[in-house]
Amino acid sequence: MTDSSRSVNRATAQIALRRPRPLSSLREHLRDTFWFAPAVGLVGAAVLAGVCGIVDDAVLARLREQRDLAGIRSLIDWTANAEAVVGTIASGMLSLVGVVFSISLVAVQIVSAQWSQRVVRLYVRDRTAKATFSAFLATFVFALWAQFLNGGGSRDPATAREVPFVTSAVAVALVLVSLMLFVAYVSTTVSLLRVSRVIEKISRDAAKILALRSEPAVFDRTAPVSGTLAYRGRAGVLRDVHVARLCRIAQRQQVVVHLLPRIGDYLVPGAPVFAVHGKPRSALDERAVLRTLNTGAERTFHEDMGFGLRQLVDIALKALSPAVNDPTTAVQAIDRIQEFLTAAVDHPLGILLHRDRAGAVRLAQDLPGWRGLVQLAFSEIRPAGAGHSQVTRRLRAALEDLLRLAAHDRQGVLRRELELLEQAVARTVADEGERDFALTADRQGIG
Structure with missing residues (x-):
């Protein structure tokens, strides 16, 4: 498949579409x-x-x-x-x-x-x-x-x-x-x-978020907005939304509800959380809609696509801190980061649509884009590991592998990350020979 055809397919399948699972939120809360x-x-x-x-x-x-x-x-x-x-x-x-x-x-x-x-x-x-x-x-x-x-x-x-x-x-x-x-x-x-086991469990949980089926769909962001609902409740991290209940409310009113914050965002009272597309048949029950939101003290893996990457990056940063100074653990985290991005390289990103039993879209939920995932994965590890040849060599190998897999429209952010990696190494390593060594791709860092 050519790059242009892949780009067209991605443009037409930019939406992940699925039916809500009524008990998924409760199951995750109990876990x-x-x-x-x-x-x-x-x-x-x-x-x-x-x-x-x-x-x-x-x-x-x-x-x-x-x-x-x-x-x-x-x-x-x-x-x-x-x-x-x-x-x-x-x-x-x-x-x-x-x-x-x-x-x-x-x-x-x-x-x-x-x-x-x-x-x-x-x-x-x-x-x-x-x-x-x-x-x-x-x-x-x-x-x-x-x-x-x-x-x-x-x-x-x-x-x-x-x-x-x-x-x-x-x-x-x-x-x-x-x-x-x-x-x-x-x-x-x-x-x-064992840190390897911890990283593996985090990576496995993160991969489950990418297991959603996707199909071509259309969501018109420019459609008229009949109303916006502001958050009223205790401040906290948006853990999830009760998709099945919200879809039932939207179906009764014959509207499409757009969840404005992403799962994992911190909500404060007064922040806009829902945009309603279409004119409700009657006054929308604002209290019932807001009760579908669940906030807590910390993020969870449920519907939070970036949380797995966040934890892997945190482990890598902790390993690269002067107090720990364990670049091998950082390399192990980068291994799993590359695994996650490889799975996401052809995955429809941008927004997730939920539909009712009749197949009509009722809830639009924003997802991280490809650029956001790549920047989350590398932007903090790159400066922290610039002085460790083991880490920079592994980062270059990961970026080059992703470049070979990514379609043309997703290569720009990867090339930019490679440029920033070279600049970070140039600022940190004075010797030219050492710089060449640090920028040589190696999947084991320094085998």
Whole structure:
């Protein structure tokens, strides 16, 4: 495909178009919390304990109907043997939770100070950590219940009122599950101490944003604007917008709503947030529209295309700081930055359109453009790494590779970045031979 045809295709497919997912925002919000999974585990443990108690009563009643004293005696003997184990679980599980997770939090704090404060979110979103914490707490609650049942019944097989056989068996099973999750948790936590693993996780999350399907579409930015809505609420970072709800409101009014700020922008009260294209059938419910916005203290990956690059650049800058002085880590970050830009080099950028069930466009959402992504990726690393030949060689290799892949209309910003890189090295390195060495492309920096 020629450059001109690719440019035409990109001009006609400059819009990413997709249907809204109703629960995507809620799912992302819950993933950014550490309380939801443990709370579900505690409730689940209480419900499971109640079910096991009912099953225990049913089993014992059946044995009594059959006058199976031998069976009752065997259940009592097994329960007595498991009673000591369950008691140990109840007394030691909570202490183990406190010690393990306290050490983990200290490790995460050290890692965040070494690389970036935004690395903490990887721990908060880690499914293994949440599952382990939930399993530990659930086992503790369930063991208390089992211990209560073990001490509440008679041990005479002829007059036994309650033998928690099933409850004791489930408690032991929960301990085994907790131990397996603990091994997985240790492995995951240790991997978070490796910067290569942290960079990989950030890069993988960032790549998911580029997985949107695109198709040709048209959005007329010059269409008459019937109204503009200003933000009213607590100041904070725009984390996401409830797309499905906003599309339903726009569909009822037969208008197109344009979200003016990008996801990740900081909103303050009074800032314009929505432009309404088309005349509403009736007065637009401004409060309902504004309730579709969600703000928070920090950015998230949900719909935020530039946040992954921001974190990778932060890690590279931290590595290049005089306090750390680790250019190899910066090169690893540049590897992933190039991977992201390579995936975005032919991706439709500029704006994202959401449509209703009938296929009509109802929400227009601005996205970063190609120039913005390239400048975000290189403009801060370039001056910070100008004195490190390993970094400048890797930057040149990345820019040259992207130049070979990019269409003609996307090459200008890459050529400009190459010129700025050469100028930065010329200002920093006095010797001509050293400058030539520093500006030689090398995908390993200095292999």
